[in-house]
Amino acid sequence: MIISGSRFRKTARFFPSLWFLFFILTIFSILPVKSAGTEEIVPGVWKGALVLREVAQEQSSPKLPSYSKDQQSMSLSFEFSLKILSQDRGLLVDIPEQGLYSYPIDEYSFDTQQISFIFDAIEGDEELLFVGTYSSSFLPPLSNHRGAIVGSVRGRSWNGSFYVQRQDSSVDPGSIFLDIPIEDGALPATLVFPLSETPSLDPNSSSDFPLILLVAGAGRADRDGNNVDVPGKNDSLKQLSNMLRMRNVGTLRYDKRGAGEAYKLEKPGRMTSFSEHVRDLSSVIVAAAAIPGHGRLIVAGMNEGAWIAMAALNDERLASLVDGLAVIDASGQSPIETLKQSLAGLDEDLRKKALDAAQSLVQNGVLIDVPAELADFFAPSRKDWLATWLAFDPVETIAKVRIPILLIYGENDLQVSWQEFSMLVEARPEAAIRIVPRMNYMLKEVKSEDENYSAFTDPSFRVPSLLADLLASFAKAQPAPQGFILWH
Numbered sequence: 461m462i463i464s465g466s467r468f469r470k471t472a473r474f475f476p477s478l479w480f481l482f483f484i485l486t487i488f489s490i491l492p493v494k495s496a497g498t499e500e501i502v503p504g505v506w507k508g509a510l511v512l513r514e515v516a517q518e519q520s521s522p523k524l525p526s527y528s529k530d531q532q533s534m535s536l537s538f539e540f541s542l543k544i545l546s547q548d549r550g551l552l553v554d555i556p557e558q559g560l561y562s563y564p565i566d567e568y569s570f571d572t573q574q575i576s577f578i579f580d581a582i583e584g585d586e587e588l589l590f591v592g593t594y595s596s597s598f599l600p601p602l603s604n605h606r607g608a609i610v611g612s613v614r615g616r617s618w619n620g621s622f623y624v625q626r627q628d629s630s631v632d633p634g635s636i637f638l639d640i641p642i643e644d645g646a647l648p649a650t651l652v653f654p655l656s657e658t659p660s661l662d663p664n665s666s667s668d669f670p671l672i673l674l675v676a677g678a679g680r681a682d683r684d685g686n687n688v689d690v691p692g693k694n695d696s697l698k699q700l701s702n703m704l705r706m707r708n709v710g711t712l713r714y715d716k717r718g719a720g721e722a723y724k725l726e727k728p729g730r731m732t733s734f735s736e737h738v739r740d741l742s743s744v745i746v747a748a749a750a751i752p753g754h755g756r757l758i759v760a761g762m763n764e765g766a767w768i769a770m771a772a773l774n775d776e777r778l779a780s781l782v783d784g785l786a787v788i789d790a791s792g793q794s795p796i797e798t799l800k801q802s803l804a805g806l807d808e809d810l811r812k813k814a815l816d817a818a819q820s821l822v823q824n825g826v827l828i829d830v831p832a833e834l835a836d837f838f839a840p841s842r843k844d845w846l847a848t849w850l851a852f853d854p855v856e857t858i859a860k861v862r863i864p865i866l867l868i869y870g871e872n873d874l875q876v877s878w879q880e881f882s883m884l885v886e887a888r889p890e891a892a893i894r895i896v897p898r899m900n901y902m903l904k905e906v907k908s909e910d911e912n913y914s915a916f917t918d919p920s921f922r923v924p925s926l927l928a929d930l931l932a933s934f935a936k937a938q939p940a941p942q943g944f945i946l947w948h
Contacts, residue, residue, distance in 0.1 A: 500572035506624035510540035559691030564723040588615040648721040649714035667753030670935035674713040675765035682720030683713040692917025703928035734848040741772045749781040760786035784864045792883025821847040865891040870899030895945035
């Protein structure tokens, strides 16, 4: 079985059979314990275990792991987490040992006593059907109270069972969860207050703290900086937010449409367009400006999030609400130019067809037929996104932003080149420019190429303190700290 492009790893715990797990659960279930605080299925984080057993070999997938000689009796056990949001927002699944976090579930059904969903993060057409019921008498291993969702898992190549128990709600005492209204729904967000402030949305607040609105980067990156399409997690924006809190700067970060807890806002079979992200951010900026008790408001975007931010702030009405823009590890090269460079290795006829298709999208919003070699890139599901993304020009856009700009580049950024970043510098030569030593594209401090790539999926790599110091000083309108590499 392959989940999100990765095989089940050997670090998974083995059981001779599912009966071993059932025996353990039965022993625990006869011990005297208290009942759980809830006796029904409600929104929240539910954690437990998933046990899978391969079905008979003649029915199994040819892509199953080959590290066990006894394929027919092989069982795998994983930590398993289910985040139930709401009927309209859906479910998210974590399987940490597979590097899978916040995987969105499209097909699901649940009420107070039953839940079912289809897990499709498996290569090929394999799907697993999870069906569970709330049991008030079930006692999970190592738990001191009863009550959990217990159920079965069925698939073509794997069958098994799972249980999850609701975890106590743990909200950081320094933060508040918000829903930010947009034109067709709401974006989940986290407002983190400075260490010196008591979290409150009291309209009569006398506070005056600086606030930074953090905009996540490319793809389905969520408010913490994690992307479900990249195995593992990095927690870059979550770390940065906590570091700014310690420097008495508040932050607001949100799940973009199609990411994290906002995944259901993206229409099935259609990528959210670049212009839709810009409109959403416009609503978030208005909401941020209305938060009681904040002083200076800074918008800070990383890579493509910076593009979205500069596009939104071309609106003078929005720009009037903001005191500064921080552009972090963003390229000045336009998407259409990037496309041309990526086509360099193709034959002339194929290059022409690709550029014709791109021009048709940009000028008319029409997707013309393309050869099979280009079909994936110009897929119908990507039409609206491509049309607005290919039309974007970061140099032209940043030149029109009428508020102070701070340009930040990571010394060890392997994704945005020095030359690409310099295009933004040339467009705004009066902007403040800082190069953060050892920082990579994911805003992590790394010392080698191996660490650079590992930091994309390993939260143990830290955001540089110098980046947090720099953003804090910008938010407070104070002189920048020392220790940066000179721009030349």
